[in-house]
């Protein structure tokens with residue numbers, strides 16, 4: 001079983017256990033009764049069958065007993081469901097944006113992160129949105145799974161009882177990168193969470209660009225450094241290099257300059273790099289400053305490739321956050 005750190009989780013687990021135990025008991029009792037009937041009413045022991053016509057007691061029993069059992073199961077299922085759907089007051093609202101193939105979490109103060117940071121003990125309400133197709137936010141440790149559907153607002157809530165890092169999966173097949181659409185819930189002590197929320201990274205420059213790209217999920221598909229990630233073209237050494245793209249079916253080779261990279265971020269499908277599918281979601285709302293920071297970061301990857309550093313994997317958020 002997954003570690004349990006959720007209050008409605010207890011209701012869910014109890015309902016699951018109840019259904020399991022109930023089914024097990026029914027299975028064992030029915031099997032024993034069937035065996036007994038086989039033995040008792042074998043034609044050697046019971047040569048003449050009895051012709052029974054109606055039995056009110058039996059009929060009442062087999063109607064009322066299953067009714068009570070099923071209503072009991074329903075009651076516990078329903079209380080668990082109600083606990084999942086009733087958000088306690090004072091919950092922190094976090095906007096969750098799902099896209100192919102990453103998650104972005106936006107906090108009440110406007111901060112964004114590619115993983116979900118929460119304070120231990122505090123209820124958290126997730127407002128789910130999808131930027132493209134149907135995804136599903138699945139955090140098994142908290143017993144929550146909720147679809148993110150384009151054009152529809154959905155929600156879920158949970159409470160982390162213990163500090164730690166918990167897995168989050170996408171539980172709805174959404175394309176070739178579905179299996180990599182992973183992130184984590186990082187439950188921190190309230191004081192650490194307050195400090196984390198107040199942290200703001202650099203406003204401009206390559207570090208800001210890297211943070212921004214991380215928050216936008218770029219690194220889920222694009223490799224940096226010597227990472228193995230072939231969902232999208234590698235970002236290492238991309239800036240200023242030659243790329244072969246498809247323009248309305250015709251192939252051509254162009255230089256990855258500012259104009260091309262900006263267009264590729266805002267409207268990825270227009271000049272698609274040869275060999276890749278048109279799966280990147282457009283990011284048309286980036287400000288000029290944000291775009292410049294991203295371009296500066298991409299530029300910095302070229303100078304870094306020379307000395308072999310320049311890795312920006314998912315474990316670097318802490319370093320990138322700055323003070």
Ligand code: CUA
Nearest residue numbers: 135170172174
């Ligand atoms: Cu997103 Cu599967």
